[in-house]
Amino acid sequence: MGRAPCCDKTKVKKGTWSPEEDASLKNYLEKYGTGGNWIALPHKAGLRRCGKSCRLRWLNYLRPNIKHGGFTEEEDNIIYTLYGKLGSRWSVIASHLQGRTDNDVKNHWNTKLKKKLMTAQSSNNISSPKVDTIGSTTSMHMVPPTEARGTPCFSSLPHYGLNTNTQTLIHDPTHYPLPQLNEVCEFGASHVKKIYGTQSSSQDFTRVSGFSSLATDNNYVPWTGGELGFSMEFGSSSAIWGQGTISGEFGVSCPNFVNSFYAETKPLGLHQSVSYHMDY
DNA sequence: AAGCACTACAACCGCAGTGTC
DNA sequence: CGACACTGCGGTTGTAGTGCT
Structure with missing residues (x-):
């Protein structure tokens, strides 16, 4: 049995809200509040709208102190x-x-x-591969930092293949294994360290060997698996390259999004193999 | 002036999480 | 403890407005 619909779709109005409807909703909410029940609210307020629609209209538009447009x-x-x-x-x-x-x-x-x-x-003169996935429900995007873009390491990276159908740059862990640590060092990363083993929480990011230290505040790295790869620092930015199996998700702190790698996987299944996407 | 393309924003939809019975 | 109701969220779609040809 499927979930019962929140309202009778044939009896509710859809589309743009009229000023009269806005006024009715606003007046009702200012007088009585939501009463903790958005579903029953439109009937009480005399509106032929779905409760969810009322809630959205109030939260996104009618609520006091809402700013629209003109982002600084x-x-x-x-x-x-x-x-x-x-x-x-x-x-x-x-x-x-x-x-x-x-x-x-x-x-x-x-x-x-x-x-x-x-x-x-x-404008940094980089070709534009799109995100792709290789036999996996995991996705990973990597946006290289400005200081690493255009360097020989990215233009001649041997571990990546080009999907000629989609014109996307792909990393296939089987056919294109992760680079060796010394190769990764050539990427212009100021600090590189190799990560092993199981990461279970944002605090447990310590089972590493390699070079220097990498601030891991704001990183959340719940994963399981074998050898994972490298974390790197590019000036003020950081990145993680991984390989193995992952469950859960991992993300990377990006102090400055434009000038940093960004890596992310989504928890769409257990023990996913990882694919790599250069997204720049 | 009409038609088309593009943009920005509003609104909808489906799903997941949480609370209640 | 399971079923259901409700809320909140993120992705997607719809639509009005604007500019260009």
């Missing part, structure tokens, strides 16, 4: 930074911006910031 450069920077750290957790990102909603931030990212970022990256 400072807000853009906060979004870049938090997106680098958190990914598309729009509600969390929005909570750092006064008067902004998750929908607003999401739209702003999709319509402006993402394009701005891509323009900035393409």
